[in-house]
Amino acid sequence: MTPHRIGIIGYGGFGQFLHRAWATMDRVQVAAVADMDPGRDPGPPVRFYRQWEELTDDPGIDLVVIATPPFTHADMSCEAMTRGKHVLIEKPMATSLEGARRIIVVATRDKINRVTCLRVDTNDAEVDKRLKGYMKVVTHYNEEIILKVA
Numbered sequence: 001m002t003p004h005r006i007g008i009i010g011y012g013g014f015g016q017f018l019h020r021a022w023a024t025m026d027r028v029q030v031a032a033v034a035d036m037d038p039g040r041d042p043g044p045p046v047r048f049y050r051q052w053e054e055l056t057d058d059p060g061i062d063l064v065v066i067a068t069p070p071f072t073h074a075d076m077s078c079e080a081m082t083r084g085k086h087v088l089i090e091k092p093m094a095t096s097l098e099g100a101r102r103i104i105v106v107a108t109r110d111k112i113n114r115v116t117c118l119r120v121d122t123n124d125a126e127v128d129k130r131l132k133g134y135m136k137v138v139t140h141y142n143e144e145i146i147l148k149v150a
């Protein structure tokens with residue numbers, strides 16, 4: 001069976017943690033990483049991009065994982081979905097309700113299960129409450145893969 005091909009944007013502490021978790025699984029393969037810091041290049045056989053848009057353009061990626069600082073999550077996930085990728089967003093999903101709304105609009109536009117986010121946690125209880133309302137319509141790409149690292 002062909003493994004699910006994962007691309008990780010943001011290869012800091014959490015991006016590397018996710019890579020280590022997926023490296024133990026047969027049915028997934030981290031095929032590419034994007035990070036603005038060239039010192040984060042994990043080396044071959046993983047492809048490395050300094051511009052995250054190159055990763056979302058990569059036809060050899062099925063699932064894009066967003067593990068960059070939270071203020072980048074909405075733009076990156078919407079662009080990845082527009083490029084036809086499934087997306088896993090690290091928490092928090094977004095830093096504003098406007099960002100969360102944009103993600104939901106793109107995720108539901110083509111009626112394809114495409115996006116998931118593990119948790120909210122914006123450090124603002126009121127915003128978290130409202131974001132949880134949005135997460136009810138967020139669907140899961142592959143619960144088996146995602147729950148194993150959660």
Ligand SMILES: NC(=O)c1ccc[n+]([C@@H]2O[C@H](COP(=O)([O-])OP(=O)(O)OC[C@H]3O[C@@H](n4cnc5c(N)ncnc54)[C@H](O)[C@@H]3O)[C@@H](O)[C@H]2O)c1
Binds near residue numbers: 009013015069
């Ligand atoms: N689920 C969890 O329990 C959990 C735990 C820790 C962190 N997180 C989340 O993971 C995300 C990353 O956290 P971290 O601790 O790994 O941060 P980090 O600072 O260690 O890593 C972020 C990486 O993103 C890169 N980056 C930043 N902007 C970029 C851009 N525009 N293009 C490409 N690369 C860019 C940085 O160079 C850095 O390597 C955050 O959203 C954080 O909330 C989740």
